[in-house]
Amino acid sequence: MMSGLAVLCLLLLQTGAHGFRLGGNSVTHQQITENAILNMTTQVCRALAMAEGKDFKFPPPPFTAESVALACETTKSSKTFHKTISLIREKNKMVDYYFFWSAKHHFDDETFTEGRDVIVKGLSSVKASIKQGKLAAGREQLGKILHTLQDFYSHSNWVEMKNEQPNSNLIRANTIIGNIDKNRPTCRNCDGDNCMNNILEDVLQDKILTTGYFSYFFPSKPKGKCSHGGKADQTSRIEPKGGINKDAFDSNHGYLHLQATKLAEAATTELLEDVRQAAGDKSFLRFLGITRGKPLCFVIDTTGSMMDDITEVKRVTSSLIDSKVVTEDEPSVYILVPFNDPEFGPLIRTTDPEAFKKSINSLTADGGGDAPEMSLSGLQLALTGAPSGSEIFLFTDAPAKDINLKSPVIALIEQTKSVVNFMITKVLGFRRRRQSDDNQQEEQQQYRMLRSDSQVYRDLADASGGQFIEVTKSELPKATSIITESSSASLVTLLQATRNAGNAENFPFTIDETVTSLTIYITGRSVSFTLISPSGVAQSSTNVSGPLIITSCSVGNFQTVQLNTQVGLWEIKMMSTNPYTLKVVGKSPIDFLFDFLDVEGLTGGYYVIDSRPKAGVNGSMQVTITGSTSAVVREASLVESSGSGVVNGSVEAQGGGEFLVHFDRIPSVDFVVLVKGQSSNTSNILFQRQSNTNIRASTLTVTAADINSILVPGTPLSIPFTVSTTGAGGTFSIQVTNDRGFSPAFPSSLSLETGGRASGTVTITAPLNTTSGSDVTLTIQAEAPGGTDTNYALKRLTVLRTVTDFIPPVCQLHSLQSNCSSNCSLLTWELSVLVTDGANGTGVDRVSITQGNGTLNTSLAGGDNGTMLVSYVSTCCSPDVELGVVDHVGNVGTCFYTVRAGTTNSTQAPNTQAVGSLSTKAVQSFLLCISILILGLITSEAVIN
Incomplete structure (x- = not known):
């Protein structure tokens, strides 16, 4: 069996080369980042599988988000994994956009301490975010600091000094980065375009660490110092002329591009390993978007009249958890946000289903005062605390008191692409206080006013692609079936439309061979329809016993229809004089992600727009197919949400399941994204997927x-x-x-x-x-x-509170007993260690096994710094153990102990080795292996995917 070291070395070799700058066959920050994440994720999934006694099958090289998710047995989370990698990559890329002029963010101008501070402070932020479950913030920060870390290997002379492993001190505060002399000349003029020998020999011999100086506007730098180089760098035009960057093959030191990118990837892996050790394997995988099912998120009104609703939520939650907790649809996280008046929150987040049940069961209905409640404050908290793409269910029987938050909530819906379903019971406002029960005319006036109050919920449901469901309290149990149906991680949207004025209209939609559990959701009063199957068979909504409809259920303003799934072109003819919404969903592994893009002026290329696209002008969009390695996009359109207008785009394949779409015009009205394509080369039926979120452009x-x-x-x-x-x-x-x-x-x-x-x-x-x-x-x-x-x-x-503790916990060997001999399976050895964090430390947070197959037990040993007493027992067939020790701010250390079979069966054999150390020895070892293997074997040029 391969060791973990050998496996990780193999993983990095399987993915080919990476790089920094887009252009030619050079490689980018994004490729370095993605491949390091894929490699590390594979390694963590393998470690967890081995710990659980399961087999692990490596995905075929080159690794992809799809293949790694499959290897991790979480195929339904590939969309979340894709989304996470895309976010980290994009935030990495945007450092060049937002911090183009900042030397410390690129290690330019010999800003070693400043650059290291950017990384260390950001790394502390990442660890703190993961600990608090704030994964989106941690992902954004990770992308940013990885750019700075990776730039060190392209912008400094680390590679030229023949270093074959990363500079580990870049991710540790209060350490020596290298031998730095800012007053010492470091470069000579290049020989024309040849800069291979422009770094002074004595600088390399004395291991003097330097980076190039850069200025976009002024030809100025300290005398004798190296320049970054390139057309944009004005300092490279004054002596010493030229540069030392290795951003691309055509850079001044482009001949070292591959070595620089490989060291940058090894350094990225080292930082990810540090985050992994601080977070723990399962939390680390959640951080990267490797989960089982979708999040389960409830926002619940807890005011006085909500007792029946809360009781129903308790029932649904218990039933749902019990049915899914052992399946691949088990929710990845459980989130609860209660709201009342004037209070709302706190947000409760857990991955423990029993803990979530306990939180739900502890809810009581009380208080509230006047009818309007803080529903949008609760929803805002849920949208910021739940993962992107969540399905959120809000329960209330009152209008919103904080209607001023409508626009910010819509902004959050557009950013997170989460779906919000409103479960509204009774007539809004008819509870607690009716000031004029004796005055029917005033009551009718209040009814009309409160019906208009509900419009904010309708608008938010429409914006997110969710349902606005109005039922009586007695009807609520029948309506909550949507929660179970919508909680599947493989649910995809095939068609969605909103009509504010009822008209007869036909809606075609295509069902491909990967779709199952075909279901229609309709909200609205007095809505009828006729279905026409691909074979031409028609069935009306009044005929529930026909061949196309399996089941049909109506409650309040909500109707669900489950169909017999048939591949091909369907049509639904809607007939209504009232407003309605139509949504067709099914289960399929194939789905898509999309982002609107803009062009960046300084560095070129596209970047993701974080807000609304520009209305009425041309625009571009990136589409990523998830759940399939063979599916391709053939068509992409922007479809008016409440009308028939369509803007078709031109599609360009980018490779790796990514497609660039260009539109001549972005609509000025609300629209959704419609994508069509082939699920495989042999498929004759186009797949059809549509976004849930309504997009609105802006001037x-x-x-x-x-x-x-x-x-x-x-x-x-x-x-x-x-x-x-x-x-x-x-x-x-x-x-x-x-x-x-x-x-x-x-x-x-x-x-x-x-x-x-x-x-x-x-x-x-x-x-x-x-x-x-x-x-x-x-x-x-x-x-x-x-x-x-x-x-x-x-x-x-x-x-983030200012971090002053950068020293990891230490291990003190208390005892080690072994009677190991040649018959290892029948004998054991025992270890006892005291783990402390020093007088000024933040305290020991966690001790775990990073290598070894024995049993670990920990207990608090007293003191204010969380000192832990650790005991470990293992068979003699597993003679090594490495403990990962972490303090409360995420400082990570390792303690390694080993026993070898001696010639005596005494409790402490004379020949037994007992070695304890607190270091990153394991990380450095496998990184050294990575560097030696890669630098020795890479001979081909990289190609951008």
């Missing part, structure tokens, strides 16, 4: 500067932002909200000229008692005069 652009995303409690953080418009000028209203209830300072309005822009600043302060690792989602919204147009910028901040 406004709101951009928040990404200067800093770490919020220190008690310290104000200022975030500059800009608002620009391609339309008419005037006074634009500014609204800034957040999910933590903090009170930011910001301008209430900005004045813009026609086609102009204006700037403002948001200042926010987290209270001193804010938990480290929690996050704050800030929404900055601009509204055009008269409310005719809006757009927003979302910024996720991580709250």
Whole structure:
């Protein structure tokens, strides 16, 4: 059997080469990042499988998100895994956009300490976010610091000094990065275009660490120092001329491009390993999006009249958990947000189904006062705390008191692409207090007013692609079947439409061979329809016993219809004089992700737009197919949500399941994304998938500067932002909200000229008692005069107390007993270790086995620093153990012990070795192996996927 070291070396060899800069056959930050994540994920899944006594089958090279998810036995999470990798890659890439001028973010200008501080502070933030379950914030921060880490190997002379393993001190504070002399000349002029020998020999001999200087505007640098190089670097035009960067094959030191990228990937792997050790294997996989089923998220009104609803939620939760907890549809995380008046929250998040049951069962209905409640505050908290793409169920019988949050909530829905279903019981507002029971006319007036109050819920359901379900309290148990149906991780949307004025209309939709459990959802009063199957058979909604419909259920304004699945082109003819929504769903592994793109001026290429796309102009979109390695996109369209208008795009395959789509025009009305393609080369039937989220374009652009995303409690953080418009000028209203209830300072309005822009600043302060690792989602919204147009910028901040503890816990050997002999299976050895974190440490948080097959037990040994007494027992067939020890801020160390069979059966054999160390010895060993193998064997050039 291969050792973990050999396996990880093999993993990195299987994926080929990577690189930094897009262009030619050079490779990019994104490729380095993705391949390191795929390799590390495979290794962690293998370790967990072995720990559980399961076989593990390596995916075929080159690794993909699909193949790794399959190897990890979580095929239904490949969409989440894809999404996570894309987010980390994009945040890595955007460092060049937001921090183009910042030397420390690229290790330019010999900013070694500053660059290392960026990495170390960001790494602490990542670990704190994972510990608090704030995974999105941690993923964003990870992408950013990986860019800086990777740039070290391209922008410094680490490779030229013949180093064959990463500089591990770049991820550790208060360590020596290298031999640095900022006053010493480091370079000579290049020989024309040949810069192979432009670093001075004595600099390389004395191991003097340097990086190139860079300036886009001014030809200025310290005398004798190296330049970054390239057309954009003005310093490379003054002596010493040329540069030393290895960003691409055509760079000044491009002949070392492959070595630099391999060391950058090994360093990325080392950092990921450090995060893994701090988080633990299961938490680390959740962080990367490797999970089983979808999140289960409830937002529940707990005011006085909600007793029946809460009872039903308890029943559904218990039934759902009991039916799924041992299946691949087991929810990846359970989230509960209660709300009342004026309180809402806290958000409860757990991966333990029994703990979630306990939280649900502890809910009681009480209080509330007047009818409106803080429903949108609760929903805002859920949208920021739940993973992207979640299905959220909100239960209430009252209108929203905090209707001012409607726009920020829609912004969150658009960003997270989560689906929100509203389970509304009774007539909104008829509870607790009816001030005029004797006055029927006033009551009817109140009814009409409260029906209009419900519109905010309808609008939010439509924006997210969810259902607005109105039932009586006695009908609620019948309506909650949608929760069970919607909780499948393989559920996909095939068709979705909203009609605000009822008209007769035909809707075609295609069912491919991968679709099962075909179901139709309809909301609306007095809606009828006729179905026509691919074979031409028709059946009306009044005939429930026909050949096409398996079951049909109506309750309140909600109707579900389950169909006999037939491959081919279907048609549904809707007939209604009332507003309605139509949604056709099924189960299939094939789905898609999409993001709108813009062109970046300085570095070229596309970047993902974090807000609404620009209305009325051309635009581009990236589509990624998930759940299949053979499916291809043939068509992509933008379809009006409430009408028949369609804008078709031109599709360009990018490889790896990614497609670039160009549109001549982005619609100015709400629309959804429709994708069609072939599931395989042999399929004659196009698959059809549609986005749940309604997209609305805008003539406004709101951009928040990404200067800093770490919020220190008690310290104000200022975030500059800009608002620009391609339309008419005037006074634009500014609204800034957040999910933590903090009170930011910001301008209430900005004045813009026609086609102009204006700037403002948001200042926010987290209270001193804010938990480290929690996050704050800030929404900055601009509204055009008269409310005719809006757009927003979302910024996720991580709250992080200043970290002063950078020293990992230490192990002290208490005892080691062994009577091992040649018959290892019948004998055991025992180990006792005291783990402490020092007088000024944050305390021992966790001890785990990183190598070994024995049994570990831990107990608190007293003291204020969380000292732990660790005992370990193993058969003599497993003579080695490595313990991972982690403190409360994520400092990771390893303690290694080994026994070898001696010639005596005494409790402490004379020849027994007992070695304990606190180091990153294991990490350094496999990284050394990686470097030696890769640098010795790589002979081919890399090709961009």
